[in-house]
Amino acid sequence: MTAIPQSGAYVNFYQEKRGFLSWLVTEDHKRIALLYFWAISVFFVVAFILGLIMRLELIAPGRTLLDPQTYNEVFTLHGVIMIFLFIIPGIPAIFGNFSLPMLIGAPDVAFPKLNLISWYLYVLGGILALSTLLYGEGPADTGWTFYAPYSVKTGTNVTVAVLAAFVLGFSSILTGVNFIVTMHQMRAPGMSWMKMPLFPWALYATAWIQVLATPVVGITLLMIVAERTLGIGLFDPALGGDPVLYQHLFWIYSHPAVYIMVLPAMGLVSELLPVFVKKSIFGYKVIVYSSLAIAFIGYFVWGHHMFTSGMSGPARIIFSVLTFLVAIPSAIKVFNWVSTLYKGSIEIRTPLLYALAFIFLFTIGGLTGLVVGALATDIHVHDTYFVVGHFHYVMFGGTGFAFFGAIHFYFPKIWGRMYNQKMANVAFSILFVGFNLVYFPMLVLGMMGMPRRYYDYLPEFTLPNQISTVGSWILAIGLILMITNLIRGRKGPKASSNPWGSVTLDWTHTQSPPTLYNFEKTPEIERGPYDYTDYEAYIKKNLQS
Amino acid sequence: MSSHAVSHNDVIHFDPYGKKLGMWLFLFTEVLLFGGLFIVYATYRFMNHEAFHEGSAELDLVIGAINTVFLLTSSLTVALSITALQKGNAKLSVNLIMITILFAGAFMMNKYYEWTLKFEHGLFPGMEHYNQLSNGEAQFFNLYFLMTGLHAIHVIVGAIILLIVAYHIKKGNVTKDRYIYLENGGLYWHLVDVIWIYLFPLFYLII
Amino acid sequence: MSEEHGTHIVEYKFNILIWIDLLIFTLITIEIAQFDFQALTVVIALVVATIKTYLVGTYFMHLKFENRFLQAIVIGVGILFFVVLFFLFTDYLYF
Ligand code: HEM
Ligand SMILES: [Cu+2]
Numbered sequence: 089m090t091a092i093p094q095s096g097a098y099v100n101f102y103q104e105k106r107g108f109l110s111w112l113v114t115e116d117h118k119r120i121a122l123l124y125f126w127a128i129s130v131f132f133v134v135a136f137i138l139g140l141i142m143r144l145e146l147i148a149p150g151r152t153l154l155d156p157q158t159y160n161e162v163f164t165l166h167g168v169i170m171i172f173l174f175i176i177p178g179i180p181a182i183f184g185n186f187s188l189p190m191l192i193g194a195p196d197v198a199f200p201k202l203n204l205i206s207w208y209l210y211v212l213g214g215i216l217a218l219s220t221l222l223y224g225e226g227p228a229d230t231g232w233t234f235y236a237p238y239s240v241k242t243g244t245n246v247t248v249a250v251l252a253a254f255v256l257g258f259s260s261i262l263t264g265v266n267f268i269v270t271m272h273q274m275r276a277p278g279m280s281w282m283k284m285p286l287f288p289w290a291l292y293a294t295a296w297i298q299v300l301a302t303p304v305v306g307i308t309l310l311m312i313v314a315e316r317t318l319g320i321g322l323f324d325p326a327l328g329g330d331p332v333l334y335q336h337l338f339w340i341y342s343h344p345a346v347y348i349m350v351l352p353a354m355g356l357v358s359e360l361l362p363v364f365v366k367k368s369i370f371g372y373k374v375i376v377y378s379s380l381a382i383a384f385i386g387y388f389v390w391g392h393h394m395f396t397s398g399m400s401g402p403a404r405i406i407f408s409v410l411t412f413l414v415a416i417p418s419a420i421k422v423f424n425w426v427s428t429l430y431k432g433s434i435e436i437r438t439p440l441l442y443a444l445a446f447i448f449l450f451t452i453g454g455l456t457g458l459v460v461g462a463l464a465t466d467i468h469v470h471d472t473y474f475v476v477g478h479f480h481y482v483m484f485g486g487t488g489f490a491f492f493g494a495i496h497f498y499f500p501k502i503w504g505r506m507y508n509q510k511m512a513n514v515a516f517s518i519l520f521v522g523f524n525l526v527y528f529p530m531l532v533l534g535m536m537g538m539p540r541r542y543y544d545y546l547p548e549f550t551l552p553n554q555i556s557t558v559g560s561w562i563l564a565i566g567l568i569l570m571i572t573n574l575i576r577g578r579k580g581p582k583a584s585s586n587p588w589g590s591v592t593l594d595w596t597h598t599q600s601p602p603t604l605y606n607f608e609k610t611p612e613i614e615r616g617p618y619d620y621t622d623y624e625a626y627i628k629k630n631l632q633s
Numbered sequence: 634m635s636s637h638a639v640s641h642n643d644v645i646h647f648d649p650y651g652k653k654l655g656m657w658l659f660l661f662t663e664v665l666l667f668g669g670l671f672i673v674y675a676t677y678r679f680m681n682h683e684a685f686h687e688g689s690a691e692l693d694l695v696i697g698a699i700n701t702v703f704l705l706t707s708s709l710t711v712a713l714s715i716t717a718l719q720k721g722n723a724k725l726s727v728n729l730i731m732i733t734i735l736f737a738g739a740f741m742m743n744k745y746y747e748w749t750l751k752f753e754h755g756l757f758p759g760m761e762h763y764n765q766l767s768n769g770e771a772q773f774f775n776l777y778f779l780m781t782g783l784h785a786i787h788v789i790v791g792a793i794i795l796l797i798v799a800y801h802i803k804k805g806n807v808t809k810d811r812y813i814y815l816e817n818g819g820l821y822w823h824l825v826d827v828i829w830i831y832l833f834p835l836f837y838l839i840i
Numbered sequence: 841m842s843e844e845h846g847t848h849i850v851e852y853k854f855n856i857l858i859w860i861d862l863l864i865f866t867l868i869t870i871e872i873a874q875f876d877f878q879a880l881t882v883v884i885a886l887v888v889a890t891i892k893t894y895l896v897g898t899y900f901m902h903l904k905f906e907n908r909f910l911q912a913i914v915i916g917v918g919i920l921f922f923v924v925l926f927f928l929f930t931d932y933l934y935f
Contacts, residue, residue: 195644198651265658273651300920303662307669311779320758320775321768322673328768333676336928337669387920388927400934406927605644657910661917668921675925678882679932694870701866709859712850712900719849816902823901830892833866834885838873 121186159543167232193276213256236323264298278613290355305341353490365432378417442493449485474534500583507577518566525559684769707736
């Protein structure tokens with residue numbers, strides 16, 4: 089890569105081209121990131137509202153709001169949207185797209201057109217998923233896992249829902265391919281692999297999972313379509329199929345997929361911590377290798393979702409052991425983060441709060457994960473609210489909070505303005521309290537034996553359910569506050585190009601908002617990504633007007 | 634002057650290796666897409682050993698073998714067309730691609746004929762004979778139609794890709810010094826071949 | 841910074857040689873299939889298919905002339921698939 093053509097006056101990537109149409113045909117990674125941002129945010133809010141509706145139904149035993157069938161459809165749609173349209177694409181497609189090229193000193197991703205195509209596939213998948221509301225016998229009622237044989241028998245719009253997931257998988261694959269090639273080919277001169285920041289590294293590990301795991305679920309979902317349309321018995325035991333094989337295939341993807349969901353979040357946290365501690369990340373290489381180890385071992389633990397499905401004894405033991413193995417690199421990361429904080433000059437800003445919340449909530453999610461990963465204990469809590477609590481701690485408490493943290497972190501870079509930080513902290517606190525009120529009772533309910541996926545429950549479960557429902561209102565208030573504060577922040581005071589005092593290229597060498605190709609000229613890598621010695625002088629030297 | 638006039642190509646250099654790496658990554662996803670079906674195949678063959686044997690006996694080995702030869706030969710002609718272009722012989726290169734596409738057509742004709750026979754025998758899901766099959770044998774034919782069907786789609790897509798590449802060679806966009814698109818088209822085609830290399834013994838040669 | 845994109849030309853003749861090998865292996869796999877080796881039959885068929893794949897990959901797909909990384913990931917994906925099959929069959933074999 090040679091010098092990037094000099095531009096005269098500062099023209100940021102918004103001013104480069106104007107008009108609605110210019111966004112729909114853009115190949116700029118930052119604009120595509122924003123396209124994703126708006127689309128994903130809409131879907132998140134929709135699914136969030138579905139979550140609130142479920143909680144409202146569960147405020148008291150018996151039927152309050154929804155009939156059983158509608159409840160089944162609501163939790164399925166909630167799960168499908170949250171998983172395939174929010175958590176999986178969320179961080180890579182928005183913040184990966186936005187900052188990956190900048191973090192490695194590149195003008196764009198390797199395949200800009202493909203990047204735009206991925207977005208269109210995403211939108212198509214989203215529309216397909218929502219369209220199931222409109223016709224036939226209503227949206228799928230199978231749960232987001234589409235387990236056979238029910239998914240083959242039900243009259244609801246499973247076929248379209250499954251095709252939506254297939255299209256979304258394709259979008260995810262293309263993003264993965266794009267990112268891998270980008271990191272291989274477009275790092276700035278001097279940026280060896282071991283000088284690459286940790287968010288790109290996490291995206292790298294993630295991208296490999298996207299490429300290598302997604303096709304398996306793609307074909308599995310197509311088999312469901314084939315089974316439904318041709319009336320064949322691929323997974324239907326009545327016709328000689330094996331429903332457990334469906335579960336195998338589904339989880340061969342969907343367990344690695346949980347690492348698609350959480351690795352990018354871990355990468356973001358590793359990126360955020362040094363900035364607000366002004367100190368190098370503890371154990372850079374260990375974090376890199378643990379990401380790769382998670383991606384690799386994570387491929388072989390899918391069976392832990394099937395302990396009660398009738399797998400053979402040896403298989404259950406093997407998968408349980410492997411599950412404990414994969415917990416190790418995750419735990420290592422937690423120790424690294426905590427050690428990074430140790431003796432740092434910690435500056436409490438909103439993004440850091442979210443990062444700390446991530447560490448705390450993810451740890452709870454991880455520890456409860458050991459309970460469901462251990463063969464003996466899982467038998468008791470499988471398919472109870474304990475599982476629902478567990479994965480919300482990992483996905484929402486972990487990835488969701490990292491996602492919010494990333495918005496607050498990149499906000500001044502994306503929009504060149506600063507939101508009201510006090511209000512942001514208030515919103516954070518409310519979200520944090522609300523979150524724990526919603527989900528901690530679920531862990532308790534699971535231990536008490538309340539099964540998941542029911543619109544109703546026994547009277548003895550009432551109190552924790554009510555706490556959880558009230559918590560969901562507090563969570564909603566926190567979210568509304570956060571969103572309004574961010575929207576108003578776009579008219580806030582102008583932000584400098586490096587308001588957090590970070591030493592990574594996305595902050596030191598670009599404007600806020602960045603120019604079309606990010607850098608005036610290809611940056612030269614003078615130091616490691618988290619080298620905070622004399623950082624003030626270094627930042628000043630590279631300060632953008 | 635601002636950077637308005639700057640286009641992507643000024644900044645992002647043409648990178649054949651990157652494109653090739655991207656293609657290989659995409660091929661991996663194709664391998665694993667079929668991989669899912671191979672997993673199902675392995676499981677059901679394990680569970681229905683006899684039935685798969687009987688099912689296989691219904692397939693026509695000669696047709697399968699001829700198709701194998703067609704695909705292997707088409708793989709050769711693609712490889713030759715790359716050699717030709719590398720040596721600067723664009724015309725030969727295009728002709729070799731055309732021969733490849735002819736073989737793809739022959740493969741599809743053969744396949745069509747084979748499937749028609751199966752239809753006439755009522756072996757397609759939902760047809761009379763199929764409905765009388767044992768569960769295991771029905772499973773064999775489910776997989777037979779799914780896997781060879783998906784493969785056939787890939788043959789068609791591969792042929793279209795090669796046709797487009799041939800057009801660009803003719804137009805002079807793909808040349809001796811810039812042949813990555815041909816190489817990538819070839820890679821895709823070879824993958825289609827490789828998948829058939831496995832499909833052939835797994836369906837036609839079960840003892 | 842990108843890895844060398846060396847132009848290695850595989851000669852016409854050599855390609856044809858590979859093609860003949862492939863045809864021979866096809867013949868072998870058909871011939872062998874006439875005998876019953878019990879459980880080994882499918883193994884033999886897969887081994888022959890893998891040899892053919894090796895030939896196509898190495899020469900037709902030019903893997904022999906690619907860098908180590910590309911070679912490694914191709915082999916890695918193959919291994920990955922078989923490890924997945926292995927773990928899957930810890931379920932089906934012990935039932
Ligand atoms: C990042 C955010 C979230 C993610 C990724 C997420 C994901 C999921 C998934 C995958 C399921 C399982 C669906 C199924 O069983 O098929 C689920 C269930 C559920 N979610 Fe969420 N969710 C999120 C946020 C929320 C919110 C904000 C609420 C409530 C305010 C909520 C309430 C629920 C409830 C109550 C269930 C259980 C339904 C049942 O088993 O009966 N979730 N969620
Ligand atoms: Cu899992």
